[in-house]
Structures are given as structure tokens and as C-alpha cells.
Amino acid sequence: MSSESLRAPAGSINCDEIVALVPAYAIGATDPEETLLVEKHLADCPEAVAELSAYSEITEALLATSPVIAPPADLGARIVAASRGSSVPAQIIRPDFTLPPKTSDLRRWVWLVGTMTAAVAVLLIAANVVWISELRAVRQREDRLLRLLEEQNLNVASIGSGEARVAVLTSTAGQTDLIGTLVWNVEEQNALLYVSNLPDIPADRVYQLWLLAGDLRISGGVFRVDTGGMGWLRFQPDVAIENVQALGITAEPEGGSEAPTSDPILIGEI
């Protein structure tokens, strides 16, 4: 399978049928093969373009149908902190060490002791805030691991019964340790993809699995990999395995693409 073979297919199109799909396309309701047909048709059909334009006002208004709800009070600070690539630092209040008006020595000592006590209290509170934040992060990691374990159990349960087919995906660049394995449960019509050693990609991009069925490129879904390059994707294929000839994985913009926009990194055959 070459990288070119993953690109969008050609096809004969009935204009009226395609224009009838445009409203659904405008709100993202079309299936991948319908999306391909509409997008191809939009390049040549002014009627379809006008129809899409007519629905753009509605889709923009749909975006704003949610009443504004105030986000958590600290979310803005967290976002600004994250923009620096670091977590929100504990806020340390600097005590005002300006000397008070001259008074008796006793009063001055009382004032100094009071000020130092307050400063220590502030530092202790700040330290507590840091530890509470750390504890929360640990608990979140624990929750994520439990969820991952639960997902893995589901994966084994869903794929492990019934007739299964296995496909191996290999690197288009000849990288031998970069590999993917797809297990397809034919009876249950669900599938599981595991990959290892995929390179890290920018945060605004994701990996996307493609099923090549004749001229169609059907998305199997998007996934990310961890820092070790490992990732997995469980999905329910929209096509029967008999109709799928090949598989490919590409890097796509966040949210995935309707059709591959880059050359495949991994490919394999059913």
C-alpha cells in the first residue's frame, strides 16, 4: 500500500443526492464516506457551496446555544501557569517588614514576635497548599491507572472471545521497533489496535487509524501515545473485515481528519 493509495477516492456523484447531504455535513453528521463525497463535490458545484453557506449561520448559532456558565475560579490562573510550561506555583504572601513607629522595646519585641509568627504561619499554609496539590496529583494519577486497568480488562474481554483475525502494521520508514498489531473479532465486530514506539507528536496532533476498503478510507478512530510511544485504540469497524484490504496510521490535526492528510507512518494488510 503506497501513501498515495490512502488519499481520497474518486467516485461518480449525483448532484441532487450530494446537495441533500450538505445540511448533515454542515453539522458533522455525515459518515466518512459521505464526507468524502460532499467535499469532493463542493469543489465543483456552486449549488452545494451555496447550500453549505446557508447553513453556516445556523452552525455558528448552534455553537452559542449554551448559556454562559462561570468556570472554576482558579482555572484562568492554571491556564496562564500552564502556558509557561509549569504548574501553578504556591502563592507565598510576602509579609510587610516595614518597621512600625518607634515604641518601647517591649512593644517592639511583641511586634517582632507577632510578625515572625505570622510569617511562619503563612509559610506553613503555603507549604500545605503545595502538599495538598501534590497529593491531589498523585490521586489523579492513581485514578488514571485504575481507569487504564479497567479499559485493558474490557479490551481482553471484548477481543478474547470468538473468531479473531490479526494484522501486523509495520513502519513505512523501515524502523523495525515501530510496530502495530490489530486484533479484529469478526463475530463481535470490534477491534483493538496496539502500537509501540510511535514518535511523540505535537499536542495539537493525534494519530488516526485508516481502514482501506476499495476506494474508501474509513477512519477507525484517533488515539495518542504515552511518553514511551505506546498507545491503543478500541473501536467498532464500520465495515466488514472481508471488505478491508489494508490499514494505515497517519498523524492528523487534533480531532482527526475526514481523509488522510499526511503520509502513513505504519501500514499493514488484512
Next chain:
Amino acid sequence: MNVPQSDDYELMRRISRQDEAALSALYERYGGAVYSLALRVTQLVELAEEVTQDTMLKIWNHPERWDPHKGRLLVWLLTVTRHAAIDRLRGEKRQPDLAGTPVEDMENILGTRALVDDPDWQNGRLLRRLMGDLPAEQSTVIELAFFQGYSHTDIAEKLRLPLGTVKTRVRLGLQKLRTLWETATVDPTTHNTNPI
């Protein structure tokens, strides 16, 4: 939130220079709108916070992706938010309730958090009312597609309906919504947008 386009342009120009104060100002201006949409899609406060942060950082890192000639900053921000939220839902393998959590219910869940009805949201509020004029089976499929990222086939499977029925409901629902919208925007007295 009735902000002149020039203000948005200036804000994004400052963000392109990595001006932290501009990021704060952007969040102050549009963070509530972004968060509200993210919450509506994900229906989970934790996920909505993550989506809001992802969206704002995406703008921080790639302000050049907004083309002021193609549309208002708010619309672009919400489009990015919707895609990010649907992507997060898919990544989490979550399937929200089919009917979704009604916005009014979420307001109750959030308790004392203020609901800010901004004049700039009149169009959205109007469309929300018009959606109420659609038959429920049509508004449901539109909501599932737009706010949960479901395709025709996804909806047919979830609602256990023939694929053709789903396609018809989506098409007829949107056609009717378009007619209602055009009527209401030509003659605003047709639909009172005052929520009270």
C-alpha cells in the same frame, strides 16, 4: 462579550508576542463561553476544564491559525472548543446520555455558579428556542450530531433506528430549522429572545 473585531485583533496580536496579560484578557473575555460549550459536550466538569485549558493553550501556541477575514474570534474559538471536546469524549471512550444533560439541569448541578446571559448570545438563545419548535425526534438527532460528534451511522446504532430514518430526520430537522431561522431573523418579533 459584545467586542469589536479590532479589539480581538489587537488581543491576538499581543498573544502572538507571548504577552501573558493578553492570554489572561482572552480568558476573561471568552473563557466562560469556551468552558460552557466544553461542559455541554463533555457533561463533566473535570473534562470541561481540561478542554478549556487545551483550547486556550492552542490559541496561545498558534494564534496565527485565526484568520480574521474568515470569521469572528469567538466563533473560531468555539469551533476549536467543540472539536477538542468531541475528541476528548472519544479519547475517554465515553458515551454521554443519549438525550444529553439539558442545559437547565447543568445549571442546577452547578448550583450557585452564575449564569451570565450576555447580549451577544442572542442568536444562540434564539436558535435554542427554535430548536424547541422542532419535533423531538429531529432535535435529538441534531443535538447528537453537533454536540456529541455522532455520525448518521452512530446515531442509527445508538437509537436502534434504520439508517435511512436517521438521515431523513437530520435533513428535515435542519431544513425546518433553517426556515424558522430565516423567518425569525427577518422578523425578530416572530420569536421573542427575552428569556424572561
